[in-house]
Amino acid sequence: MAGAPLAFPSFYRVLAFDSLPSTMDECRRQAAAGAPEGLLVWAREQTAGRGRRGRSFASPPGNLYLSLLLRPDRSAAEGAQLGFVAAVALADAVSGLLPDGAGRVKLKWPNDLLIDRAKASGTLLEGQPGAAGRLDWLILGIGVNVMSHPPDTPYPATSLKAAGSSARADDLLAALADAFVAWHETWRDRGFGPVRAAWLDRAAGLGEPIRVNLAQGSLEGRFADLDETGILWLDLPGGRRRAVAAGDLYFPEA
Amino acid sequence: MAKLEVDEALVRKLAQLLTETGLTEIEYETGEQRIRVNRHAAAAPVAAAAATAPAAATPSAASEGPPAGAVTSPMVGTCYLSSEPGGAPFVKVGDRVSKGQTILIIEAMKVMNPIPAPTAGTVREIAVEDGRPVEYGETLLVIN
Numbered sequence A: 001m002a003g004a005p006l007a008f009p010s011f012y013r014v015l016a017f018d019s020l021p022s023t024m025d026e027c028r029r030q031a032a033a034g035a036p037e038g039l040l041v042w043a044r045e046q047t048a049g050r051g052r053r054g055r056s057f058a059s060p061p062g063n064l065y066l067s068l069l070l071r072p073d074r075s076a077a078e079g080a081q082l083g084f085v086a087a088v089a090l091a092d093a094v095s096g097l098l099p100d101g102a103g104r105v106k107l108k109w110p111n112d113l114l115i116d117r118a119k120a121s122g123t124l125l126e127g128q129p130g131a132a133g134r135l136d137w138l139i140l141g142i143g144v145n146v147m148s149h150p151p152d153t154p155y156p157a158t159s160l161k162a163a164g165s166s167a168r169a170d171d172l173l174a175a176l177a178d179a180f181v182a183w184h185e186t187w188r189d190r191g192f193g194p195v196r197a198a199w200l201d202r203a204a205g206l207g208e209p210i211r212v213n214l215a216q217g218s219l220e221g222r223f224a225d226l227d228e229t230g231i232l233w234l235d236l237p238g239g240r241r242r243a244v245a246a247g248d249l250y251f252p253e254a
Numbered sequence B: 001m002a003k004l005e006v007d008e009a010l011v012r013k014l015a016q017l018l019t020e021t022g023l024t025e026i027e028y029e030t031g032e033q034r035i036r037v038n039r040h041a042a043a044a045p046v047a048a049a050a051a052t053a054p055a056a057a058t059p060s061a062a063s064e065g066p067p068a069g070a071v072t073s074p075m076v077g078t079c080y081l082s083s084e085p086g087g088a089p090f091v092k093v094g095d096r097v098s099k100g101q102t103i104l105i106i107e108a109m110k111v112m113n114p115i116p117a118p119t120a121g122t123v124r125e126i127a128v129e130d131g132r133p134v135e136y137g138e139t140l141l142v143i144n
Helices: A023-032 A081-095 A169-190 A192-201 B008-021
Strands: A013-017 A039-043 A064-070 A105-108 A112-115 A121-129 A135-144 A209-213 A218-226 A232-235 A241-244 A248-250 B025-029 B034-038 B070-072 B077-080 B102-108 B111-116 B121-126 B132-134 B139-143
Touching: A013 A023, A023 A039, A023 A064, A023 A121, A023 A135, A064 A169, A081 A105, A081 A112, A081 A121, A081 A135, A081 A169, A081 A192, A135 A169, A169 A192, A192 A218, A209 A232, A218 A241, B102 B139
Parallel strands: A013 A039, A121 B111
Antiparallel strands: A039 A064, A064 A135, A105 A112, A112 A121, A121 A135, A209 A218, A209 A248, A218 A232, A232 A241, B025 B034, B070 B139, B077 B102, B077 B132, B102 B111, B121 B139
């Protein structure tokens, strides 16, 4: 245990580790054993970090790696809104730790944090189906490049440090924990509307030409909107509009 | 938009809103078209277009119910038949599955949603391809 003297809102129960194979695996184990919402598994490094679709996620010391257990009692489709809740919270937390942060921090659909258009975080959510079409739980996994970022990524990467912040992983965790609680309450009490509006305010590439790489093939068009379910709408050449629920966004070279 | 063209994406979106909100009917009107989507007692949303242009009244969405034993998609997303690219599939045609066993994953907005078998049985058909988009209510596979 790292034993950091950080104070967290009462929503959380924090388990801190110097090193873990994967915060997702540990959080899932705890969830399956009945842990309540708010369990936050935090590791200072991961030795077997994972990204989307089994990709490895380099996780050296100095960056932030956490998995948060949520039990929203919603359908899986509605649970997807929590990825946007997390994205908006992360944008707020990082904005406050970065010189001129508000103008430099953007969100890349659905929930990547960009600083000066370079990617500084990765988010992965795993749902667990329960009874009657409801989620039993949803685990929100977030990795943020605080002190370092991987070279040679398909999308240009950066870190808070490279962007001029003196914040450490602990500082970001504290700021993110506060921001997430606030946005989570907004979502729970007022629904997705305010979260969607805040996300759109911070959206990179809205109204601009983008490319979306799909599991098979890719699409090019104009990023038209984010709808009430979190789906990205793309205006294709020729006037057709296409819904995108899964894919990786790329913006043209500026 | 050409006046005889059905905006399939819009109809799908309305159908999805219908199921999410629990409403039985949504009517949406623009200058040239009026689209009404309503839900009957069946589990799958039925899209009916009552547009001013008669040719636009042909719904493309499910007018036939899914086959018996069909497992339908609870959301719009991309479906994966294995836990990672190149990995062994969760199930194959002919496999016996137990209730609750993961049969595939649907990704939406970076959320990975394992889809459990609703009953024990034998996989008779896999109706979707790995890495392809799926719609709400679309048949994923058939178990009986």
